[in-house]
Amino acid sequence: MASITLHRRLSAALWRRPSLALTATLVPPLAWFVLIYLGALVLLFITAFWSVDALTGEIDRTWTFENFSRILGSPTYRAIALRTIGMAAAVTITDALIAYPFAFFMARIAGPKLRVTLLTLVLLPLWSSYLARVYAWRLILAHDGVLNWALNSIGLPDLDIGYSRWAMWIVFSYIWLPFMITPLYTALERIPHSLFEASEDLGARSWRTFGRVVLPLSLPGLVAGSIFTFSLTLGDYITPVLVGGPGSDFIGNVVYANVGIANNVPFAAAYAAIPLIVMALYLTLARRLGASDAM
Incomplete structure (x- = not known):
């Protein structure tokens, strides 16, 4: 009986003070975020200023810039970092070029049933294992894979791009494409149809409407998608191991x-x-471009 009374008093207090109820709801996830996520990042940066004793192999917790000096002073480590950033940028641009017309068709042209079908097809690869998709592309791009077999069947020579940076670019672009299409589709779907009609009434052609109306309003979705593709490529280390050739190490490796x-x-x-x-x-930079509005 006492517990029921306490529960009623607590419910009444939360009902009279909505801010208290909101605080009680947000405190647990915020505490987890601060202690676990941000705490891990702080510990990561602190550990970066430590070193390893060459004799004992134990961590020396004396603060030093030795690790950063080693990274900046090594052409190999600089090349790996630039290779990773360059690949992330290339994948992001590729996915943007592929995703934009596809997302525009889904959002502005396709009917309701076709839109659902296309959206399902976009999300369908995410239901399978990441490793299964990478291995599938490994078999496709291999020397005796499906790609070379198809080229030979029509009289063309082997392409031989398996285990290369080209293979990594193709696999990355395929794997992260749904993460570009989804926010772009959301941003394009939010554009009022009246803006297209107004642009047409003012005599603007299709490309002018795209440049003055569609692109600015869908830019947050484009930037939001690029955040996913860029960051996911930047932190990946499995794909370079499975489909990359010699000298294809990334930061993660x-x-x-x-x-x-x-x-x-x-x-x-x-x-x-x-x-x-x-x-x-x-x-x-993405925040200044309003990417958070489409995420």
Whole structure:
């Protein structure tokens, strides 16, 4: 009986003070975010300033810039970082060029039934395993794979792009394409049809309507999709291992090697800070472009 009375008093207090109810709802997830997520990032940056004792292999918690000096002073590590950032940018641009007309067709031209069908097809690959999709492309792009077989059947020579950076570019573009189409579709669907009619009434042609109406209003969705494709490519290390050739290491591969084989966690933390810094700069720019409105 006492518990029922306490429950009623608590319910009445929360009903009289909506702000208290909102605070009670938000505190647990915010506490988890601060303690677990932000706490892990802080610990990562702190560990980046430590080092490993060459004799004992133990972590020396004396603060030093040795790891960052090693990264900046090594052409190999600089090349890997630039390769990763360049691939992330190339995949983002490729997905944007493919996703834009597809999302526009879904949002503005396709009927309700066809729209649902196309949206299902876009999301369908996400229902399968990431590794299964990568291995499928590995079989397609291999020397004796489906791609070369199809080319040979029509009299064309082998393409031989398996285990190369071209293969990584194709696989990354395919895997992350749904993450570009979805926010673009959402942004394009929000554009009022009256704006297209007004542009047509004012005598604007299709390309002018696209440049003055469609593109500015869908830019938040485009930037939101690019955040996903850019960050996911930036942090991936499985695809370079499975479909990349020699010299195709990414930042994630270096981090993995130093955590597991070399047992140099401070250097791995310092190298892992590179994509975090790049994404922080990218998110700052995306926020100014209004990407959060479409996410």
